[in-house]
Amino acid sequence: MRTRWIAVLRTPVGAGAGLLLLGVLLLAVFAPVLWSHQANAIDTDHLLQGSSAQHWLGTDNLGRDIFYRVLVASRTSILLALLATAIAVVTGLALGSAPAILGKRGGRAAIAVVNIAVAFPGLLLALFFAVVFGVGAKGAVLAIGFAGAPSFARLTQTLVAGVAERDFIAAARIAGVGRFRMLVRHILPNIAEPLVVNATIGAGGTLLAFAGLSFIGLGVQPPAYDWGRMLGESLSGIYVHPAAALAPGVAVVIAGLAFNLFGEAVAKGLGVQVPRARWTSRTPEAVPARDSDAVLVVEDLQVSFPGPVTPVRGVSFTIRKGEIVGLVGESGSGKSLTALAVAQLIEPPGQVTAAELSFLGAPLLGRLPVRSTAATRRRLLGTSFAMVFQDPMTSFNPTKRIGVQLAEGAREHQGLSRRAAMNRAIDRLRAVRVPAAERRAHQYPHEFSGGMRQRAMIGMGLMGTPALIVADEPTTALDVTVQRQVLRLLETIRSEDDVAVLLISHDISVVAEICDRVLVMYAGRVVEDLPATELATGARHPYTRALLAAVPDLDTALDEPLAVIPGRPVDPARLPDGCAFAARCSFASDRCRTEDPVLVDQVACWHPQAQAEYSSFRTGQR
């Protein structure tokens, strides 16, 4: 954490803001010590003068030097602002963390107070408190402090609530941790960073607000002076003597910005950094499709991200008409990225290259020279290439009716009228067996259950005449019994319309039941390609076998420990030399650790296992 703060100071914006803030704070500490005398010296010979060699920014109505007064005023301005910020932070923190300490009833009261107070702009609250506490520096500090408290309390509440939902808080409660310790030990450390950042930004805001109050005469009173008061007093003379008005204004802005920019830089530095890179695409040689039955041909597909990380490293496969192919792997194996790359949905900075990537004989990669061919390609994909995503809850636009979302593509690509497209949508919803399709088409996504949404998503893919459905973990977010329904639906569509399906899943048992062929992925490579019927008995790659053995099913022997794969999946950013699975493989030899095996004869392994050895690997009986 400390290193991240240091990293922030190393960025140009962070370093600049940090230096500026340091300068402002040093000025506040030392300026009155050094220049009080010059600032208060009355020079009756030079009243209200413009800038001169003697007085850089001129003099005020008593002939005092404005430049020095601006410097000296920094202490009052910043000190009072910090005081007010402290009041706002402490009050806000107390109000905001009250729900965590007081329990339900007290917490609800605190939330209600904050909810009402936060609805009013800070300045209005400050004016209210300024009336109550009286005009003057003390009143203004209290007024601005209390006026700033509600928004800080709201922030604290939001952050506390975010942390309180997490399971470690529940775990601590079960462990018998008391409320106060919970707040101090578990909650506050986890929200400290955003609180500090916001307090810093808040200090900038407070400084400006304070200047505002002093400016209109409700803040610092004579003979004391801060930037706001100086500005207010010199405003009337702005025609004849602009420097006197502008100098304190500039000072306020610089000081306010110092706090603000520093806070923003820290906030940005502590947040997630977005990797930046250019979207470049290697145009591959167009290779004519060799297999007239092939729906999708993928040859040496690579997906890489700046870093550089290459989560998909040379995947090749062909899907034929009416074929269901399963793509299995653990998280990080590159299976979903393969699906997205095939569907042309990898967004920059991701980069997709392939020796060949063609759909129904048409190349998908590379920039097309003519605009009309680009439109043709879009239409081809729009009508013949369907996509089903993992999470049906988030994959529909929440603000549009289901029917409209289905109809949209058909209107675009098939030129259907609004009415015709909607009728088609209803018909397709019926085809995926959504009950009461007509009524359902006019509902919003949130009115659908997960399984029904996934059906609707499949129905969306059937709006055209798809040749391929790419389904990325279509059943993972669904309940077991619903999973089967969705899989069965995919199978029915395949058998009725000869549609090819690419099914991505982490669950090898799901894949076994519906697919014709299974591709097993590990660390961005296909390590084995085999018919689904042979999964149980004919797998040759040690990883495929281990994966099958590690998942308990209804026939797993109860009296023995489960087979386990030692170690953990490899990080695509740190790939070893040689076979990526070698470190976890019990058959690995020196060769495996140095030479990377390629997919030969449907298996990428130096020591493929023969079928006979299989029985010793797995002891379940049926």
Next chain:
Amino acid sequence: MSELRFDDVTVRFGRGGRALTAVDGVDLTVPSGQVVGLVGESGSGKSTLARAAVGLAEPAGGQILLDGVPLRHRPGARRPLQMVFQDPYSSLDPRMTVGDSIAEAMPRGARRRDEVVRLLELVGLDADRVSAYPGALSGGQRQRVAIARAVAGQPDVLIADEITSALDVSIQGTVLNLVRTLQRELRLSMLFISHNLAVVRYVSDIVAVMYLGRIVEVGPARDVLGNPQHPYTKELLAAAPRRGSTALPPPDAVADAEPADPHHPPAGCRFHPRCPVGPLIRTDREHCLTLDPTTEADHRLHRAACHHAAGVLRAVGSNPPVLMELKEDSL
């Protein structure tokens, strides 16, 4: 070690028109030293039941008893029940070392340092992980720490809520093995919650099936899975993967039914809108629409909440009860 008993426990969320009864009059016993596996789909209330047991949800009715004594949850007091959560990325405080997290769960006065090291070794982690932060650990390792923390509280009963479903397939097995070993070594009573019947089968002595807030079938694991009485249990069994199966099971008669809305549970038998042997398919079974099958559940095999499950005849004075197939329904 101890017996955990849910006695007619009901948990409600919200009020008025949007009220949701997540757990509805559940009776369930976790016998001392045994593992009860609780299966059900999302929204069935199984996690809510667990949270009620450890005091994270307030029951609106009924009692939760530990060795016959009602549980009380006071903030700051030691809890005799400990829980392992689903998501190991959320269940460990990222700002606390592994050692501190485990030590915090220990009873006062324990010899913390030695004990933490012992627990880490117990769950198969190196002792030098004491000062590591969760950020440096993988999902499987975090889940081990979470298990160590739960054991550190010297619980009478351990509750495991979907502890493998957030883990990678290749890691799940190691965690399941660990849980099984620990349970046997420490002879823990355990409530093991999962949506995966195969996982539950592997771990549990007793299996309970939950549907829409109610237990619809409960009994010894072998019996329930070998001779399921409730049609929902049968559906779950049919949906669970079997070794070497290369085809989808044939569709049920009412395969495309929508899951019920827990805000408005169906009257009568809650499963009737989806039931393949219910009134949708067999028109003579109208009583399923109105009669609640849970009231007579005690008289049926596996306490099944189904009018058409086999019955149990308790012969006077005979112990154990004599099992008799009362109805030979074509379930």
Next chain:
Amino acid sequence: MTTTVSAPVLTTHPWLAFAVRRLGRLAGSVLILVSAAFLMIHLIPGDPVRGALGPAAAQSLVDAQRASLGLDNPLWQQYVDFLHHLVTGNLGTSITTGLPVSDVIRDRLPATVELAVAAFLVAMLIAVPLGLAMGVLTRGGRRPRAELGFTSTAVVLAAIPEFLLAVGLVYIFAVTLHWFPVAGRGSVASYVLPVLSLAIGPAAVLARICRVELLAVLQTDYLRTARAKRLPAAAVYLRHALPNAATATITVGGLLLGGMVAGTVLVENVFGWPGLGSTIVSSIIAKDYPLVQGVVLVYGVGVLLVNLAVDVILALLDPRSTIRES
């Protein structure tokens, strides 16, 4: 989700329930606002009348003024009277001028409302298109330099308070260039500087939020779905991204409008604008408490109404909002 249950219409019909709930909250907030305005005078240490009239004023004068303000009655009685007067539209009389407070407000309110509304419209018209355009141009880490320039400009502009901006604008456009008048309210030209000084800061904030919000929407699964439908880019942005980015924009827009209502206080003082803002400052300094009370009430109610409008618009836009709130 078929609703077959027949419950009272009040709780089942989402819009009616929403209206009842939201108006209830408004009523509660107004009551608290009114109570706070009432208590304000009583929270001031010492005798407010003595404070207002000064230490030199004769005791008889102070007593007479106290009696006329009803300050000698028990607190609850004063509260009831205060509420009663409010309902009848009587906000009391100004201590300094002797004019009815309601007259002062009627005179001065239009100027302030004009200023706030004009500034709000200008801010929205600048910020929303700018923010969205920046979002589209800088999505996925594209054009990092444009992003840096935009963000830093926005941060700097947002950090300059309206009264300082006003001073700066006056110096440049009125004092130096003589394009617009320095102060006062009259011709169209006299509106330009006050409106700009109120609008620029909020516009910067709003433009940033628009951009960030659009970027967040561009990352969602449903936008990927829209792309998977192979819609043209314009359709993806206009039909799917925009409506979803609008929610946060409107929420923040509402907050900003509330802030602008308050911001008029300072800007009016710079420009000598004859609105409520200059009135409240002068009345606070003059300790003219009935007038302060009246103006605070007007400002507070204004802000509450803006909040109400935002909630209603959000509920209209988002089909889930009524369900989410319960």
